[in-house]
Amino acid sequence: MGHLAGQLARVAGARVVGITSSTEKNEILRQQLGYTATVNRRSSSFVDDLRAACPAGVDVYYDNVGGPALEAVLPLLARHGRIVCCGVTAHYDADRPPAGVTDLATQLIVKSLRMQGFLVADYLPRWGAAQRELHALQKGGELTVLEDIRDGLDSAPGALIEMLAGGNIGQLGVRLAPDPPGWRALLEIEQSSQ
Ligand SMILES: NC(=O)c1ccc[n+]([C@@H]2O[C@H](COP(=O)([O-])OP(=O)(O)OC[C@H]3O[C@@H](n4cnc5c(N)ncnc54)[C@H](OP(=O)(O)O)[C@@H]3O)[C@@H](O)[C@H]2O)c1
Incomplete structure (x- = not known):
């Protein structure tokens, strides 16, 4: 899902940044699929790396996984940015039901909800x-x-x-x-x- 969404965004003219868990996958994204930059979510410098890869912030985040990746992206979102909540893979094998931001993402997905900021x-x-x-x-x-x-x-x-x-x-x-x-x-x- 993620590798296709990223390519479709690239075709539509976006500067695409991918998040995976391996150097090998990241090389494929950049060299074969045309991603501008990639970040390894398992790196100890993940949050800093992601910020550096998105110097102008994030306009659209296609979220397949929820969890720490979503939490790292949230502060980087630009004004009028958008998140496509698609999946919460980071929590599929959790011991407890989702809570907090993950439960929010789950509710958005399973009920096709839309949540939008309001600024007077x-x-x-x-x-x-x-x-x-x-x-x-x-x-x-x-x-x-x-x-x-x-x-x-x-x-x-x-x-x-x-x-x-x-x-x-x-x-x-x-x-x-x-x-x-x-x-x-x-x-x-x-x-x-x-
Ligand atoms: N909303 C819908 O209608 C809909 C329809 C179909 C699927 N989905 C959801 O969309 C998501 C993606 O589906 P897919 O078919 O593309 O899945 P997939 O091909 O199975 O991709 C899963 C990828 O998620 C990453 N991942 C696994 N565990 C993770 C974790 N704990 N934290 C962060 N990333 C993790 C892994 O990549 P890395 O290790 O490289 O990061 C893995 O390759 C899933 O959550 C699925 O349930 C939603």
Whole structure:
């Protein structure tokens, strides 16, 4: 699976880095199959070797094995990188059921799941439209915004500790000073004009 996926990536124009457990296999990948670089997963310098082989990070990782290889690749993934979770061979003969990142990979595979990072900054161009839509839902009574507001800067440390213990109900905020008269109305006008 891995040697075919790597060649298809090469044909599609990718710079391909292969991971195997032997010098012999790695030579075949580079000399016969056109891989740019290879890394031996059994080497004591595996993690450093992999980082050196992927100086610009990893855009796509085709994961057949899970385990230490997946853990080594994760920090190298580039922004908007992708992982194809295909197999978890590193755990097929384990004594215990998979846990942690391996269980995650297993769940992704057997249920054909997709898991994607969400970063609010990626959606900034749609901020205004989203605000209008959310505001309309709130005004129509379909969206309830729960807020838990504490007064004064002195309440901030306690509020933070309470929030981390799950003590707040709704978005926890610290109000530094009371709202000036008419502030809410002004905010509503500004939101509806966006
Ligand atoms: N999702 C799907 O629909 C689907 C379909 C078919 C297969 N699969 C899965 O895809 C994966 C690859 O299948 P394949 O047919 O290509 O397998 P394969 O030809 O049997 O290749 C297995 C390779 O995995 C490596 N390996 C073995 N034990 C390992 C370990 N503990 N840690 C890391 N690597 C290890 C070995 O290469 P090196 O020792 O050289 O690293 C071995 O040559 C398997 O996990 C399989 O279950 C998924």
